[in-house]
Amino acid sequence: MVARNFFIGGNWKMNGSVAQVKSLVEGLNTINVPTQTEVVVSPPALYIDRVRANLKKDIGVAAQNSYVKASGAYTGEISPEQLKDLGINWVILGHSERREYFAESDKFVGQKTAHALKAGVSVIACIGEKLEEREANITSQVVTRQLKGIADEINDWTNVVVAYEPVWAIGTGKVATPEQAEEVHVTLRAWLASNVSQKVADSVRIIYGGSVNAKNAAELGKHCNAWASHSLTHSLISLLFLIATKPNIDGFLVGGASLKATDFNTIVQARL
Numbered sequence: 560m561v562a563r564n565f566f567i568g569g570n571w572k573m574n575g576s577v578a579q580v581k582s583l584v585e586g587l588n589t590i591n592v593p594t595q596t597e598v599v600v601s602p603p604a605l606y607i608d609r610v611r612a613n614l615k616k617d618i619g620v621a622a623q624n625s626y627v628k629a630s631g632a633y634t635g636e637i638s639p640e641q642l643k644d645l646g647i648n649w650v651i652l653g654h655s656e657r658r659e660y661f662a663e664s665d666k667f668v669g670q671k672t673a674h675a676l677k678a679g680v681s682v683i684a685c686i687g688e689k690l691e692e693r694e695a696n697i698t699s700q701v702v703t704r705q706l707k708g709i710a711d712e713i714n715d716w717t718n719v720v721v722a723y724e725p726v727w728a729i730g731t732g733k734v735a736t737p738e739q740a741e742e743v744h745v746t747l748r749a750w751l752a753s754n755v756s757q758k759v760a761d762s763v764r765i766i767y768g769g770s771v772n773a774k775n776a777a778e779l780g781k782h783c784n785a786w787a788s789h790s791l792t793h794s795l796i797s798l799l800f801l802i803a804t805k806p807n808i809d810g811f812l813v814g815g816a817s818l819k820a821t822d823f824n825t826i827v828q829a830r831l
């Protein structure tokens with residue numbers, strides 16, 4: 560079994576101003592990144608250069624999107640080659656907001672993933688079902704179809720982190736139960752084992768996103784010792800603690816809670 564380092568991503572989405580970004584970066588610079596945990600934040604493209612220039616180097620920086628060409632007449636797009644030029648080594652691709660509002664298909668997400676990897680940019684590849692798909696019991700079909708869109712375009716998964724983000728859990732406060740998340744992660748690993756390789760299934764990190772917040776993480780800190788002595792009722796045990804201890808969940812992709820350095824730090828420290 561391959562040991563997989565924990566991964567915590569902060570997706571700032573289309574939030575922030577010059578002043579807010581400055582203060583967030585100052586806060587992030589006080590974070591102690593635990594060994595065996597990788598931390599990457601993803602500012603809007605406009606601020607990415609100043610974030611990379613001012614952020615401590617043990618926190619990575621990701622773009623929120625990139626295109627399938629290196630350069631040319633593609634107004635409004637940015638290329639992974641340009642990201643590399645700025646020292647940006649990560650990109651989030653296939654986020655449900657891009658799939659939904661910008662009509663990005665599984666194939667296009669796969670092509671963008673392939674191009675980013677070719678340019679040397681690592682990819683946080685997002686997949687996840689909508690509420691109506693979960694209710695129709697087609698979660699597995701949806702997430703494996705989205706994963707196949709990526710698998711069809713790439714050969715090497717070394718620099719890919721898969722983010723399972725159920726759309727119904729994003730920004731809604733409705734976090735998936737650890738069991739719901741774990742079940743999907745197990746499905747994804749099984750699909751990778753059958754359709755890519757056992758090695759990739761064992762080594763690729765699969766993180767969870769959707770209403771992960773510091774409140775859960777704070778409870779985690781409070782109760783983890785009591786957990787060890789088994790003296791705690793189940794309801795008191797932090798959701799995040801449970802998620803963090805599920806064997807197939809290798810970290811989190813955090814939206815709203817990544818905009819406050821103190822909250823984000825609590826989540827970064829969540830793994831016991």
Ligand SMILES: O=C(CO)COP(=O)(O)O
Pocket residue numbers: 570654724728729730731732768769770771812813814815816
């Ligand atoms: O979409 C997300 C991260 O990419 C999750 O967002 P929230 O944490 O705000 O639910």
